[in-house]
Amino acid sequence: xxxxxxxxxxxxxxxxxxxxxxxxxxxxxxxxxxxxxxxxxxxxxxxxxxxxxxxxxxxxxxxxxxxxxxxxxxxxxxxxxxxxxxxxxxxxxxxxxxxxxxxxxxxxxxxxxxxxxxxxxxxxxxxxxxxxxxxxxxxxxxxxxxxxxxxxxxxxxxxxxxxxxxxxxxxxxxxxxxxxxxxxxxxxxxxxxxxxxxxxxxxxxxxxxxxxxxxxxxxxxxxxxxxxxxxxxxxxxxxxxxxxxxxxxxxxxxxxxxxxxxxxxxxxxxxxxxxxxxxxxxxxxxxxxxxxxxxxxxxxxxxxxxxxxxxx
Amino acid sequence: xxxxxxxxxxxxxxxxxxxxxxxxxxxxxxxxxxxxxxxxxxxxxxxxxxxxxxxxxxxxxxxxxxxxxxxxxxxxxxxxxxxxxxxxxxxxxxxxxxxxxxxxxxxxxxxxxxxxxxxxxxxxxxxxxxxxxxxxxxxxxxxxxxxxxxxxxxxxxxxxxxxxxxxxxxxxxxxxxxxxxxxxxxxxxxxxxxxxxxxxxxxxxxxxxxxxxxxxxxxxxxxxxxxxxxxxxxxxxxxxxxxxxxxxxxxxxxxxxxxxxxxxxxxxxxxxxxxxxxxxxxxxxxxxxxxxxxxxxxxxxxxxxxxxxxxx
Numbered sequence: 001x002x003x004x005x006x007x008x009x010x011x012x013x014x015x016x017x018x019x020x021x022x023x024x025x026x027x028x029x030x031x032x033x034x035x036x037x038x039x040x041x042x043x044x045x046x047x048x049x050x051x052x053x054x055x056x057x058x059x060x061x062x063x064x065x066x067x068x069x070x071x072x073x074x075x076x077x078x079x080x081x082x083x084x085x086x087x088x089x090x091x092x093x094x095x096x097x098x099x100x101x102x103x104x105x106x107x108x109x110x111x112x113x114x115x116x117x118x119x120x121x122x123x124x125x126x127x128x129x130x131x132x133x134x135x136x137x138x139x140x141x142x143x144x145x146x147x148x149x150x151x152x153x154x155x156x157x158x159x160x161x162x163x164x165x166x167x168x169x170x171x172x173x174x175x176x177x178x179x180x181x182x183x184x185x186x187x188x189x190x191x192x193x194x195x196x197x198x199x200x201x202x203x204x205x206x207x208x209x210x211x212x213x214x215x216x217x218x219x220x221x222x223x224x225x226x227x228x229x230x231x232x233x234x235x236x237x238x239x240x241x242x243x244x245x246x247x248x249x250x251x252x253x254x255x256x257x258x259x260x261x262x263x264x265x266x267x268x269x270x271x272x273x274x275x276x277x278x279x280x281x282x283x284x285x286x287x288x289x290x291x292x293x294x295x296x297x298x299x300x301x302x303x304x305x306x307x308x309x310x311x312x
Numbered sequence: 313x314x315x316x317x318x319x320x321x322x323x324x325x326x327x328x329x330x331x332x333x334x335x336x337x338x339x340x341x342x343x344x345x346x347x348x349x350x351x352x353x354x355x356x357x358x359x360x361x362x363x364x365x366x367x368x369x370x371x372x373x374x375x376x377x378x379x380x381x382x383x384x385x386x387x388x389x390x391x392x393x394x395x396x397x398x399x400x401x402x403x404x405x406x407x408x409x410x411x412x413x414x415x416x417x418x419x420x421x422x423x424x425x426x427x428x429x430x431x432x433x434x435x436x437x438x439x440x441x442x443x444x445x446x447x448x449x450x451x452x453x454x455x456x457x458x459x460x461x462x463x464x465x466x467x468x469x470x471x472x473x474x475x476x477x478x479x480x481x482x483x484x485x486x487x488x489x490x491x492x493x494x495x496x497x498x499x500x501x502x503x504x505x506x507x508x509x510x511x512x513x514x515x516x517x518x519x520x521x522x523x524x525x526x527x528x529x530x531x532x533x534x535x536x537x538x539x540x541x542x543x544x545x546x547x548x549x550x551x552x553x554x555x556x557x558x559x560x561x562x563x564x565x566x567x568x569x570x571x572x573x574x575x576x577x578x579x580x581x582x583x584x585x586x587x588x589x590x591x592x593x594x595x596x597x598x599x600x601x602x603x604x605x606x607x608x609x610x611x612x613x614x615x616x617x618x619x620x621x622x623x624x
Binding site: 017038039086087181182183184185188202204205206208215216217218219220222223224225226243246247253256257259260261283286287290291294296297298299300301302303306307 | 329350351398399493494495496497500514516517518520527528529530531532534535536537538555558559565568569571572573595598599602603606608609610611612613614615618619
């Protein structure tokens with residue numbers, strides 16, 4: 001597999017009802033590539049500052065993340081500071097320091113231009129296309145975005161959307177992008193913008209997948225203890241794309257498995273702060289939780305006669 | 313089957329982004345018993361005023377709802393007036409006129425004391441127990457409640473909960489009742505109050521079922537057009553209890569089918585104002601949508617070797 005990811009690598013300071021952490025490993029591309037690495041090697045395009053701890057790079061390398069596309073620039077690493085109240089679905093951003101990320105111009109090593117699967121993390125849509133321009137005929141391109149780009153760079157975002165196979169958005173973003181309150185109608189409108197598939201992420205409620213006439217509703221795993229929801233969406237995308245790149249297929253049945261695996265990875269990530277849970281996560285645990293998702297959502301066909309009889 | 317339901321029969325005035333209706337048929341017991349009637353006869357205990365249109369009674373009788381327990385009292389029928397904004401998950405109550413419902417004292421016809429399945433709609437928990445006191449050894453009792461009773465009659469509600477098999481609540485109610493922000497922990501706390509099963513309704517996101525160590529996550533059907541969400545929760549309960557009473561079983565596999573059928577009935581009800589969609593709904597449509605729920609949520613086992621190989 002040759003899976004390329006571009007996005008942020010950051011140092012996060014996070015406060016939840018269960019504790020706080022300062023300057024821990026974070027960033028959309030970090031969560032994405034670490035989760036995807038459970039399926040095979042990942043090529044990471046990002047930038048960090050001079051202050052970025054070598055230990056974090058060692059961790060990523062140890063997970064099979066190729067850092068040949070990771071630039072180290074003069075200055076400080078991108079920093080995000082956020083707080084979650086008891087409603088863990090909602091992140092409150094306290095501070096964003098772009099630092100070296102402000103001048104990020106993604107450059108792919110020559111050898112990576114053959115990447116077959118590409119994930120364009122939540123960055124300026126101009127830069128997303130800049131990455132695409134450097135890849136020769138990728139097989140499957142997915143992208144993420146956020147309300148900021150929808151509001152400030154809509155035309156550019158729409159141009160990116162015409163060139164991707166799949167968009168990951170949350171429900172508020174889907175509604176805003178499509179200008180449509182109903183999430184089903186919003187997803188269909190987005191399919192009209194270019195992508196052949198849309199995943200609408202709904203936090204603790206799961207995700208909806210739309211492609212052509214196909215709809216798949218994936219439940220999230222009901223967790224008794226969520227410690228830190230940071231990175232859940234990127235972990236979802238990482239599990240999804242990691243599986244897709246590894247399996248090589250992109251039929252609907254495979255997409256469904258990929259979505260469930262996205263939910264599996266996200267369900268682990270939120271169990272601890274930062275990427276800590278991924279440091280100990282095993283393939284057996286992933287496989288077991290996939291089975292629990294099956295058990296969680298499975299139900300039988302209806303008995304043939306149950307609606308007949310006296311009142312049929 | 314002998315399924316008894318107690319609750320409100322009302323005249324609703326509803327405004328949604330898609331239109332408005334004045335003094336249309338409504339009430340928790342109305343939605344419940346009409347939905348349950350697709351599985352067999354229902355015994356309805358409620359009260360209406362002198363102004364309640366005979367045509368509505370004819371409709372209920374026509375659906376196999378036995379009205380021997382429906383009192384007609386001097387005065388006006390219970391009225392509810394509400395509005396939904398674009399977020400159709402949230403009802404804004406504009407006015408509640410209890411009218412004859414203020415003095416409602418449910419009385420069961422003698423012949424109904426043998427009822428095997430009982431649904432205690434969202435009424436004063438004192439009255440819920442008053443109904444239970446009149447039933448001899450029911451097989452399965454479910455109840456609904458709301459924040460008002462949780463806040464004003466907690467002790468009485470807890471007394472009712474000790475006598476029921478299942479509680480239907482939405483997620484906010486579950487959190488409030490249990491005093492616990494996490495919905496999984498809240499559901500487990502409620503199981504400690506007495507019921508052996510809890511269904512947490514989550515509107516357009518579906519429902520979670522908890523019983524012992526069992527958890528079932530049911531997705532809602534993603535609808536492109538929701539016209540009026542009024543009665544969705546009671547319709548869910550009606551589909552659930554109707555199926556349970558009809559099938560006679562209460563194993564977990566049966567409970568799962570019942571929950572999906574609850575979702576099926578709710579998904580139809582919201583497609584039109586009031587109970588209008590139920591006037592034309594057929595068994596074939598119910599069966600077909602159940603199949604669509606299966607298709608919507610189904611995914612395969614993971615390939616055995618997908619997590620092995622280079623990085624396993």
